[in-house]
Amino acid sequence: MNNIMSKVRKAFNALMCSALITLCSCEHNNGIISIKTPPRPNGQTDVLELRCEPIDTVRVAFIGLGNRGVMAVDRFCYLPTTKIAVLCDVQPAYVQRSQDILKEHNISPALEFTQKDDWRKICAMPDIDLVYVCTDWVLHAPIAVEALNNGKHVAVEVPIATTLDECWQIVEAAERNRRHCMMLENCNYDFFELATLNMAQKGLLGELVHAEGAYIHDLRELSFDSTYYWNMWRLKENSIKKGNLYPTHGLGPIAHAMNIHRGDKMNYLVCVATDQFGLTAYAKEKYGEQSSQALQNYAHGDMSTTLIRTEKGKTMLIQHDVVSPRPYDRHHILSGTKGFVQKYPIEGIALEPNAHEFLSENQLDSLLQEYEHPIVTEVGEQAKSVGGHGGMDFIMDYRLIYCLNNGLPLDQDVYDAVEWSSLVPLTQLSLLHNGMPVEIPDFTRGAWNKLSTVTYYQ
Numbered sequence: 001m002n003n004i005m006s007k008v009r010k011a012f013n014a015l016m017c018s019a020l021i022t023l024c025s026c027e028h029n030n031g032i033i034s035i036k037t038p039p040r041p042n043g044q045t046d047v048l049e050l051r052c053e054p055i056d057t058v059r060v061a062f063i064g065l066g067n068r069g070v071m072a073v074d075r076f077c078y079l080p081t082t083k084i085a086v087l088c089d090v091q092p093a094y095v096q097r098s099q100d101i102l103k104e105h106n107i108s109p110a111l112e113f114t115q116k117d118d119w120r121k122i123c124a125m126p127d128i129d130l131v132y133v134c135t136d137w138v139l140h141a142p143i144a145v146e147a148l149n150n151g152k153h154v155a156v157e158v159p160i161a162t163t164l165d166e167c168w169q170i171v172e173a174a175e176r177n178r179r180h181c182m183m184l185e186n187c188n189y190d191f192f193e194l195a196t197l198n199m200a201q202k203g204l205l206g207e208l209v210h211a212e213g214a215y216i217h218d219l220r221e222l223s224f225d226s227t228y229y230w231n232m233w234r235l236k237e238n239s240i241k242k243g244n245l246y247p248t249h250g251l252g253p254i255a256h257a258m259n260i261h262r263g264d265k266m267n268y269l270v271c272v273a274t275d276q277f278g279l280t281a282y283a284k285e286k287y288g289e290q291s292s293q294a295l296q297n298y299a300h301g302d303m304s305t306t307l308i309r310t311e312k313g314k315t316m317l318i319q320h321d322v323v324s325p326r327p328y329d330r331h332h333i334l335s336g337t338k339g340f341v342q343k344y345p346i347e348g349i350a351l352e353p354n355a356h357e358f359l360s361e362n363q364l365d366s367l368l369q370e371y372e373h374p375i376v377t378e379v380g381e382q383a384k385s386v387g388g389h390g391g392m393d394f395i396m397d398y399r400l401i402y403c404l405n406n407g408l409p410l411d412q413d414v415y416d417a418v419e420w421s422s423l424v425p426l427t428q429l430s431l432l433h434n435g436m437p438v439e440i441p442d443f444t445r446g447a448w449n450k451l452s453t454v455t456y457y458q
């Protein structure tokens, strides 16, 4: 039986590998896999620093009201310049659960949608300004493109896309329709990340040379829990895909600190990964050696490590592991010519002339206070009381709405969204070629040097 399973697994992996290579418009070139960039259509321009007309009350449609979506609905109840207009989920009980939250806040009920294709109708509704997407990954890009093509702004959970084709479809739709498309990368809004972004931008760390980020989070129990993720989508993704499936939490904050597509750009990556061990070991122990969970194929290696080199000669290291028994870790390391910061396993800062040692706790605290990000000064206390991963989720929503209310460019633009998400297909490609370097497309198509830093407009 085990022999048959192993043959099935090998055949399956070979099939996945050839399917991925067929899907990718890429070719081997001087030891690097180059990726074709589609030309920008005539008359279309980039959407860097896009400003749209201010919206006094942002009318929001929520699509996907599971673990993540219901929390977003709750947070939006604390944003008075919004109207929660639509609630959509294929599970009617989840729509009701969100309606109950509105009731608790004395907010009038939203329109309800429960059919699987209702998102198309919602995107076409004239009285919606923002489509907010918290479904599982397969619908992120299709809904984003549909919303943009209907003239809506769109905010989408991470990752916004899982293929390069989806990345380009999103860029084209955002540029053609001149609408905002933000990926909801909440980790950029965590308190330490914002303070250290401020430090980097003010030169405290000198020139940043190297940075690290990660998503290391033991999700084994939740992945096997048939009531947690809808249709067990997360386990299914792990069953069929290789590479870093969830790169954006680690990459987002360091990409902003390193001015990616704002004076520097990611040129290429290499990815290596372990084989798969953790899910099978866990399933054998929990469900038995001969259980379907233990015999199932999981394509996804436990730990993947990706190295990126930038145009300006800097490096970034990104890891992903959601199946090993170890403490939660997003890394967040910034290393510059004058100093070093790290968030995990404990927050620490080391500065010249004594960067051999971390600063004392008191020195660290006073530095974090001195460099508190202006956005945290503005909304940090409210964010802590509303919550959402300690407050960062509320800061993210607050900023999204603040920028839409005031006609400002968003903190995260469409290029951030696709650059960070493109690691999903690009790491798969590198892995399937034994860690070969893979080019990272310049999704701005030549405009990566137009800006010099990320600005969180106030």
Ligand SMILES: NC(=O)c1ccc[n+]([C@@H]2O[C@H](COP(=O)([O-])OP(=O)(O)OC[C@H]3O[C@@H](n4cnc5c(N)ncnc54)[C@H](O)[C@@H]3O)[C@@H](O)[C@H]2O)c1
Pocket: 063, 064, 065, 066, 067, 068, 069, 088, 089, 090, 091, 094, 115, 116, 117, 118, 119, 134, 135, 136, 137, 139, 157, 158, 159, 184, 185, 186, 228, 229, 230, 231, 233
């Ligand atoms: N940023 C973060 O910190 C963070 C944390 C957790 C999850 N996420 C992301 O949020 C997303 C959702 O994760 P989750 O844990 O809430 O998963 P979930 O399974 O609890 O929620 C997904 C929801 O989408 C609904 N859905 C599926 N198909 C639909 C359709 N056609 N129309 C309408 N609704 C549909 C499901 O019924 C389910 O309620 C994922 O993309 C995940 O990566 C982000």
